[in-house]
Amino acid sequence: MTDAPRNLPRLALYIPEPARRPGDAPDFSGLAIPEPGALPRPDIDAPAEATRELAYGLIRVLDGDGRAVGPWDPRLDPQTLRRGLRAMVLTRAYDERMVRAQRQGKTSFYMKCTGEEAVAVAQALALNREDMCFPTYRQQGLLVARDWPLADMMCQVYSNAGDRLKGRQMPVFYSSKEAGFFSISGNLGTQYSQAVGWAMASAYKGDDRIAAAWVGDGATAEGDFHHALTFASVYRAPVVLNVVNNQWAISSFQGIAGGEATTFAARGLGFGMPALRVDGNDFLAVYAATRWAADRARTNGGPTLIELFTYRASAHSTSDDPSKYRPAGEESLWPLGDPIDRLRDHLVAIGEWSAERHAALEEEMREEVRRAGQEAEALGTLGTGPAHSPATMFDDVFKEMPWHLRRQRQELGV
Amino acid sequence: MTDAPRNLPRLALYIPEPARRPGDAPDFSGLAIPEPGALPRPDIDAPAEATRELAYGLIRVLDGDGRAVGPWDPRLDPQTLRRGLRAMVLTRAYDERMVRAQRQGKTSFYMKCTGEEAVAVAQALALNREDMCFPTYRQQGLLVARDWPLADMMCQVYSNAGDRLKGRQMPVFYSSKEAGFFSISGNLGTQYSQAVGWAMASAYKGDDRIAAAWVGDGATAEGDFHHALTFASVYRAPVVLNVVNNQWAISSFQGIAGGEATTFAARGLGFGMPALRVDGNDFLAVYAATRWAADRARTNGGPTLIELFTYRASAHSTSDDPSKYRPAGEESLWPLGDPIDRLRDHLVAIGEWSAERHAALEEEMREEVRRAGQEAEALGTLGTGPAHSPATMFDDVFKEMPWHLRRQRQELGV
Amino acid sequence: MPAMTMVQAINSALDVMLSEDPDVLVFGEDVGFFGGVFRCTQGLQGKYGKRRVFDTPIAEAGIVATAVGMGAYGLRPVVEIQFADYIYPATDQLISEAARLRYRSGGEFTAPLTVRTPYGGGIFGGQTHSQSPEAIFAHVCGLKTVIPSNPYDAKGLLISAIEDDDPVIFLEPKRLYHGPFDGHHDRPVRPWGDDPRAQVPDGHYRVPLGQAAVVRPGADVTILAYGTMVHVALAAVEESGIDAEVIDLRTIMPVDMETITASVKKTGRCVVVHEATRTGGFGGELAALVQEACFYHLEAPVQRVTGWDTPYPHALEWHYFPGPARVAASLARVMED
Amino acid sequence: MPAMTMVQAINSALDVMLSEDPDVLVFGEDVGFFGGVFRCTQGLQGKYGKRRVFDTPIAEAGIVATAVGMGAYGLRPVVEIQFADYIYPATDQLISEAARLRYRSGGEFTAPLTVRTPYGGGIFGGQTHSQSPEAIFAHVCGLKTVIPSNPYDAKGLLISAIEDDDPVIFLEPKRLYHGPFDGHHDRPVRPWGDDPRAQVPDGHYRVPLGQAAVVRPGADVTILAYGTMVHVALAAVEESGIDAEVIDLRTIMPVDMETITASVKKTGRCVVVHEATRTGGFGGELAALVQEACFYHLEAPVQRVTGWDTPYPHALEWHYFPGPARVAASLARVMED
Ligand SMILES: Cc1ncc(C[n+]2csc(CCOP(=O)(O)OP(=O)(O)O)c2C)c(N)n1
Ligand SMILES: Cc1ncc(C[n+]2csc(CCOP(=O)(O)OP(=O)(O)O)c2C)c(N)n1
Ligand SMILES: [Mg+2]
Numbered sequence A, B: 001m002t003d004a005p006r007n008l009p010r011l012a013l014y015i016p017e018p019a020r021r022p023g024d025a026p027d028f029s030g031l032a033i034p035e036p037g038a039l040p041r042p043d044i045d046a047p048a049e050a051t052r053e054l055a056y057g058l059i060r061v062l063d064g065d066g067r068a069v070g071p072w073d074p075r076l077d078p079q080t081l082r083r084g085l086r087a088m089v090l091t092r093a094y095d096e097r098m099v100r101a102q103r104q105g106k107t108s109f110y111m112k113c114t115g116e117e118a119v120a121v122a123q124a125l126a127l128n129r130e131d132m133c134f135p136t137y138r139q140q141g142l143l144v145a146r147d148w149p150l151a152d153m154m155c156q157v158y159s160n161a162g163d164r165l166k167g168r169q170m171p172v173f174y175s176s177k178e179a180g181f182f183s184i185s186g187n188l189g190t191q192y193s194q195a196v197g198w199a200m201a202s203a204y205k206g207d208d209r210i211a212a213a214w215v216g217d218g219a220t221a222e223g224d225f226h227h228a229l230t231f232a233s234v235y236r237a238p239v240v241l242n243v244v245n246n247q248w249a250i251s252s253f254q255g256i257a258g259g260e261a262t263t264f265a266a267r268g269l270g271f272g273m274p275a276l277r278v279d280g281n282d283f284l285a286v287y288a289a290t291r292w293a294a295d296r297a298r299t300n301g302g303p304t305l306i307e308l309f310t311y312r313a314s315a316h317s318t319s320d321d322p323s324k325y326r327p328a329g330e331e332s333l334w335p336l337g338d339p340i341d342r343l344r345d346h347l348v349a350i351g352e353w354s355a356e357r358h359a360a361l362e363e364e365m366r367e368e369v370r371r372a373g374q375e376a377e378a379l380g381t382l383g384t385g386p387a388h389s390p391a392t393m394f395d396d397v398f399k400e401m402p403w404h405l406r407r408q409r410q411e412l413g414v
Numbered sequence C, D: 001m002p003a004m005t006m007v008q009a010i011n012s013a014l015d016v017m018l019s020e021d022p023d024v025l026v027f028g029e030d031v032g033f034f035g036g037v038f039r040c041t042q043g044l045q046g047k048y049g050k051r052r053v054f055d056t057p058i059a060e061a062g063i064v065a066t067a068v069g070m071g072a073y074g075l076r077p078v079v080e081i082q083f084a085d086y087i088y089p090a091t092d093q094l095i096s097e098a099a100r101l102r103y104r105s106g107g108e109f110t111a112p113l114t115v116r117t118p119y120g121g122g123i124f125g126g127q128t129h130s131q132s133p134e135a136i137f138a139h140v141c142g143l144k145t146v147i148p149s150n151p152y153d154a155k156g157l158l159i160s161a162i163e164d165d166d167p168v169i170f171l172e173p174k175r176l177y178h179g180p181f182d183g184h185h186d187r188p189v190r191p192w193g194d195d196p197r198a199q200v201p202d203g204h205y206r207v208p209l210g211q212a213a214v215v216r217p218g219a220d221v222t223i224l225a226y227g228t229m230v231h232v233a234l235a236a237v238e239e240s241g242i243d244a245e246v247i248d249l250r251t252i253m254p255v256d257m258e259t260i261t262a263s264v265k266k267t268g269r270c271v272v273v274h275e276a277t278r279t280g281g282f283g284g285e286l287a288a289l290v291q292e293a294c295f296y297h298l299e300a301p302v303q304r305v306t307g308w309d310t311p312y313p314h315a316l317e318w319h320y321f322p323g324p325a326r327v328a329a330s331l332a333r334v335m336e337d
């Protein structure tokens, strides 16, 4: 009320804007990329504060020569590494095939995870098979890494007679209890706080399974993200909370989600939760960080927030055209490279892989996808061939069908 | 999938619990209280990181001898100090009278801010009169400090003929555009993100007014808190975001809101926002921190999160009985004392006040409240005496009354 | 058989279910140590421990989401939303998640949660402690919505709700917590005391979901009501001298059309009563259903007596509340038609 | 006069209002540089600058709250919710805040915001890109709810909505964005092209809120519809040969009962059509209102043709959609009654 001086410049509204738009030359030189191996690895029972620099830095293991360096090297055996490579290559082949299928009119929609394969695949390997995943639509790699049948996934995408979701859900909104893969909601963020509830239930039951959840950089703005962090922190829930920062949310760059002022990992520190910021295209770093968080959760150490720093190399979905809002070709310049290439190079560098074997793997994976495609397409594609009967539309609204749904089913005459 | 060893202890659910419950002796010895004057005061254009230790520490100015110490001393003139003291004493006298009125059946409900008077009063003085406040139900001190007529406030509490809200709102849900006091919602947290919108509007218009918003420790868990921080951070809105951590949310201690793992101020750092944690019972510290944040906002420096560390000395409301969930008498042992006593002692210590003048002030304030009470009660109390006509119930749903409300008004026969 | 208030009956239902099923958890704002602002969970934390009955952060969406996740795990969570007016932040988790989980997962994941919340006016709660949002939930496929009107039903319905494998919204008429209330706010408050509907068995029993009760048989007109309005309707019938049949719906989704249809076909007239705002309220659905099912038996239009289409005003609450006089006036009108 | 698609008409309304009123701001997810996933805001950021047309974080509650705060300041924000299915996180800000602010502040603070959002099915969007939540908003006192069915109305109504001093929910039938759609999904897609309803003036004009339009006069039965269903109803009438009067409500809250009553009193029959789930849908309110107002003129019960009470299924969407065959069957039935 002792009023401040009024000879100030006027207030002005600030609107964030990405550095480059279509027509500009892609250029990431402004992005500071820390050296691999530089950050310490605290014990899994260290206090949350011990992760402070990890929340602002970037955990990296693979260096430019394909070597694994520093304390975060998870020292995986070559077999596990090849298994990860295989799952990533298979995921990419699957994505490519399904986008083609969509272009051919076999389904209505598809979403790739190109460039982000390490996220889901390395995390699936770092978790136990029984841990429950609460993914978004971009973690198909979880299913692939858990050896879930591709044909089953395709049936969902085709909404055909083999679709375990009975044609109800849009393509890629998979669900499989057996695979520990929670039903994907179209509503962003909602599964994040549900994962905390699942983890609390597991803790309540004295179980040993933990939960893991994923959310995009964009969707961190939803209230559910806040609720997840609050409840996880208050009840020390055994959950690994992942933020996949792939720089884009459809056409909005991560500054619109609050990525200009600080990292997304920092959100976790705001709740006194350990937070790790990881090179999301570095298979070994992703594995190591996830394993750290999972081990911590499993030993009643509570939740960890992991920011996976990556780049959405493809369009948001088959409905999207990124050349409308970002420079063409940006994806090929992403300074953290491609996750498959980097793991391949590492395996080659340690003498456990070769260009020939890689080419053979790629061909083998394409073939596997082709076989699965044939199997799935035999059960129909969207609007063509076998499908679930319209009568099933009225099932599963409730466990038992009430009178009004029975009557509506009659009205439809099915 | 290389499964973790299973010979671990089982998972267990953690439920936070306050240190003491009814029957236990109140005891705050576990609470670490930093020394006054110990923390640095960054420039208002310092980067957010410069406030890190301020978010985890406690900004304090008044020491145990009533002296103002350290760089956060706002060096207010004695007149302003006495003005603050007067508003705090008046607020307390008002609260006491209104609780009595509620017990006498003159209204249905009331909420005191006892022990927290410095929050609203010092902040009102540190803001400009034209800045817009988005308060909760416990910042009546804002209206008092802005010299808003007590009788007008009482009319709202009594829902009488003088109630500018036409008897519509529960007691204490004041609203006054002229006083820069936004309509209080019963729904916790909703006003926090609205304040950011108001601030963005002000910035858009090149205005020089900023917004300030308040939320309780408990209500920080609502999604609106997250949206406020996200939008304020993204658009660098000129807003002061206050968290009044009075240790309790009705019967839930602040650990249930996420206060065990870290401070509430830390939430701000999670968004890259400067954050100040302040002794909420220290008038000078509250003033100084608020002024810092307001000056920063006014110079396009964006939002600040302030945690006001205080204690809810009274019941949550007239419907509540805290002896059911916390040790009786705890409030008198709060280590940060009483805000009125502390400012009084400071004024005495600097030779600008005396016990006699204080007693006279108290009497004068009681008298002022009494006079206002007479004025207000002449316009009716709840259920007795003049009130707004039932016909007004249909006004203001829309700007112009649609046919169905006209018809319903007819149906009521008013 | 002990006499219980509605609060005690609800408490008893929770007690029974906590003791019978280790997968039942009870949580919400202030429900733990304190036992809830309306005391419905009093003593339960002491009896079952803080891992089974606990306080939550003030985040209704977080509470429901936690319950959805727990339900997916296999537990049977019962959550309290402190006032129905505060359920809106949880709308998305209820509509997009709890209600749809079974459907969208092809039946693999389910959310068998129960959301208890006090609703309705009559306690000078103003617009944020008086609302009746049942119509919103009745519109959502996949949710069941239950509203008891007395202690016996409250306990039996709540047990059925908790045991139900689908998500249930359980709306508690807060004005009935401590006694029956017929809308005569100016008369002395009655306790549940020896009201027959307050005779509540100690142990486990069910009142089935989806079944209405004819609480007063009558020949001339059918009144459809639920919650507090059942008592108001009964009072209006007494006072008007019209021989109305009063039906307590108890569950509004799925609604018991068999009982409703039988009654309206008999009486030929129908008045729907609720406290919620009129337009788009559940009374519209009921009127639509009744005229669909009983058109050729109806001798007058179905009438609605409801809250006005305004927020619930604090001081003018008794002008807002659809009390017995308004119901009686509607009865008189419908008999004239 | 140029022919505009519905997208272009909406864009034009925003363009007009941005140019006429500096207090109009447009924001939402992806609406800035990109111009919105349905391209309704295309070109506006380029024309008016990023301070007037901008992207927001993905937080529908935050978007609406920001708009409420801006409205209280004195601006006139127009926000986009990317799909109506994603409006639920904003329910509390809409119901408890935007709708009540004028009332609870005694008229001092207002929230003159417009919430635009695409709704309805027919694009294989599955349960989270197809919903019609209008009934929820129509139940909330203090909100107006508007649903256009063609480009001309869309522009005129949107301008009226933005200029209105109360909060308006503006639901855009996404299946009509690029052409009229009568439910015959197996026939070639028609563009708006030279449809007379696509002749849209460039400048400022209003279509008043709260006024329905008789889009086809008829003698035998009244069809009440809005949005996509207007076109379906017209097709059903053509195909059935029944002389129905088709009313496009355009605003559902406040609804134009004068037009409805006049028509039903004339025809004596009424069919209500909407895409939303039936139970608790706005059709129930309409049926209730019609039988209240026209009981003695009705020769048959008011019928409802609606979406089923299930989520909107992806592959079975055309079995879900209440297409012309179902409307025609209802017309036949209502004429028999
Ligand atoms: C509640 C809600 N709001 C909006 C949308 C529409 N939408 C779908 S994906 C998307 C962008 C999400 O971006 P991000 O979270 O970064 O994930 P990414 O696509 O990059 O993996 C939006 C806005 C939605 N699905 N749900
Ligand atoms: C959305 C919502 N949920 C719940 C409530 C009920 N309620 C009113 S006050 C309160 C406690 C708030 O505590 P806090 O935020 O710490 O503020 P304080 O009362 O301590 O000032 C609760 C749970 C509410 N008003 N709104
Ligand atoms: Mg993203």
Ligand SMILES: [Mg+2]
Pocket (backbone or CB within 6 Å): B216, B217, B218, B244, B245, B246, B247, B248, B249, B250, B312
């Ligand atoms: Mg508090």
